Amino acid sequence: MTTTTPRDTNPMDATPTDTSNVADRDKARRWQQGGSEPLLKVRDLRVTFQRQGQEPFEAVQGVSFDVHPGQTVGLVGESGCGKSVTSLAIMGLLPARGNKVTGTVDYEGTNLLDLSDQQMRDKRGKDIAMVFQDPLSSLNPVIPIGLQVTEVLERHRGMSRKAATPVARDLLDRVGIPDPDRRLKDYPHQLSGGMRQRALIAIALACQPRLLIADEPTTALDVTIQAQILALLKELVEDTGTALVMITHDLGVVAGLCDEVNVLYGGRIVERGERHDLFAQPRHPYTHGLLASIPRLDAPRGQRLNPIPGSVSDNLPWTSACAFAPRCSQPIEVCTQKMPELVEQHQRALRCFNPVEANR
Amino acid sequence: MTDNTDVLVDAQGVKVHFPIRRGVIFDKTIGHVYAVDGVDLQIRRGETYGLVGESGCGKSTLGRAILNLEPPTEGSVTFDGVDIAALKGEALRKKRQDIQMVFQDPLSSLDPRQSVESLLFEGMKAHGLAKNAKEARPRLVELLNAVGLPEAALLKYPHEFSGGQRQRIGIARALSVNPKLIVADEPVSALDVSVQAQVVNLLEDLQEEFGLTYLVVAHDLAVVRHISDRIGVMYLGAIAEEAAADDLYATPLHPYTRALMSAVPVPDPVVEDRREQILLTGDLPSPSRPPAGCRFHTRCPWRQETKCDTERPVLRIPEIPGVGEGHRVACHWTEQIQSGEIQPHEVAPTITDASDLGAVDESLMGPASISEAL
């Protein structure tokens, strides 16, 4: 994507926070050649909710993926497929009661699931940060945003209030908040949705995270504001080498941003691939069907959409079948008899007994 | 154009201003939200007119004004040759039957305690189309068939359905009284991507089958372009550009339309990598303090020293050769922008104090806050 004029104050202008993760940037080049060690290795992550008096419900059913330094990995899928629960489990942010998390979340050799609450809080401040869909509920309403940034700097980077203030100012400037000196004193409710999301990104960046998890960060925003935030995230990733896990239901967002894309259905990954390859040749009938059902702004008009029949409420349990079988355009007998495994082949992972023909 | 029998809806100079009230019992009006601020719009029989624009630009309010659910502060709306505002009693009820609405959130617009049968029968009874549910039964089954639901659905309740199925029920309910016009406000935006297409196709099929006219209000430009014959792009209470769907996509003229189009992500990495994006800076201004002159001038990359800040541009047919019929745009400099004579420049971002919008939200609290205040 090339950006023509005009644009915001360039968030890439050198600021005191620019020094982060230069090593990661070099590593980032390496994963592109297939060399680097993953920063994050998620293995067989399962989250089961135990509601009082109800059957246990497994929202995430064995999700595995890697994130390399500097890489942007997408998790896409429809509402309820387990995207947010996956990210909350990685961050250790699920409620303390009523759920069970198993598997491993290996961050540079440490299984985050084994850490105490205190240790996890440190990790969240220092290494991993998260940006949510609704910035208003993740910002503290009674503290000016400038102070919310300086607090992170004081706590996690050991700065004094005095030293932290200009850094906070530069961070606000860098995420494209106009007139940052004045805005330091603003409360969240005084900012528009887009500016709040920028403030939240500034707070996330304050600790110079090596991994940023963004859960639908633009879903609540208007499309012109979404474009600003996506451009900002992209520039930050390119500049600092921060790895990004981008969670969204919007395949368009993924197409422009992510190096690798994981498609989720019913709590499991059904397909994974490099973005160009995946969009050019979706092999899983669900991915294929999704792409065929979306109206595209650039499509010739008068074409009828090709919907996926039914809805997620028709799903079969993964334990004994392919959950997608009732909605699939090309099921075969075995699809309703046992679960397809996720099989890796030629840079693509696929969970399907009868994938869409590759046309090359 | 008003005497054209082809025109089903004719809105002229429509304004809807909401007072912002403050003070102990909200007796003081401290300003207005200019939700809709001077819109002319015609919808032809049998067509789908799409209204797009960002949150708060007044799309829903304009839709409601056309239904006369929100009486315009100024201007008139003629439906089928009759001024709706002048109607009363029986005549108004009859007209209401001709215009039905489909909402964004099917769950909150359907009474959870009513079965599908009673939901569908309700409107028919109110308009004297059937006396009892038994008599209406064949029609109800027909309606369900039309929207792709089984007869067994009649005895179920809204919560027993998926989002897409609930939207089908909402559409069946709108159809039950044989309307001429359906105003659909964000009919698919609450639905999963895979289900959106089902409802879009259904709306298209029903239009053909029943000769319906649609006004579709949505923020998703790709959906609107797909479904509409003509599109109006709204910005801060006014129409910035209006054109046939194909023309709007092929030759967007207004700077805002261009920016909007270039911001829509396309699910194709090849397109995404190549795309030239016009990134707008700053926030959308508050509709309670719309900028003077051209409302887009605070964010417009083509803004000029003259006219833009002071004169409000009218929606007009530009003098550009080859521009499609009925393509109208509200920009002083369209011709010069299109010819390349005027080039885009950087824009210093302006920020909108959300407390301005907060004032609006307070006024929306209405009765609850009044009782609190007392």
Ligand SMILES: Nc1ncnc2c1ncn2[C@@H]1O[C@H](COP(=O)(O)OP(=O)(O)OP(=O)(O)O)[C@@H](O)[C@H]1O
């Ligand atoms: N009853 C009301 N009282 C006061 N202000 C209102 C009222 N209804 C709408 N508004 C304001 O009018 C403006 C336009 O609102 P409207 O709902 O028409 O926008 P919209 O384009 O439909 O936005 P969205 O995409 O968010 O649905 C907004 O600023 C809104 O807050």
Ligand SMILES: Nc1ncnc2c1ncn2[C@@H]1O[C@H](COP(=O)(O)OP(=O)(O)O)[C@@H](O)[C@H]1O
């Ligand atoms: N705290 C919770 N208790 C019980 N069920 C939950 C909880 N959080 C999420 N779920 C369920 O887990 C599933 C996945 O949710 P989520 O990850 O939020 O989906 P999404 O992919 O839309 O982000 C959904 O069916 C949801 O209802």
Ligand code: SF4
């Ligand atoms: S496993 Fe069978 S039912 Fe499932 S997606 Fe593949 S072909 Fe379809």
Ligand code: SF4
């Ligand atoms: S009138 Fe001026 S400010 Fe408005 S859209 Fe045209 S060039 Fe931009």
Ligand SMILES: [Mg+2]
């Ligand atoms: Mg979610």
Ligand SMILES: [Mg+2]
């Ligand atoms: Mg609306």
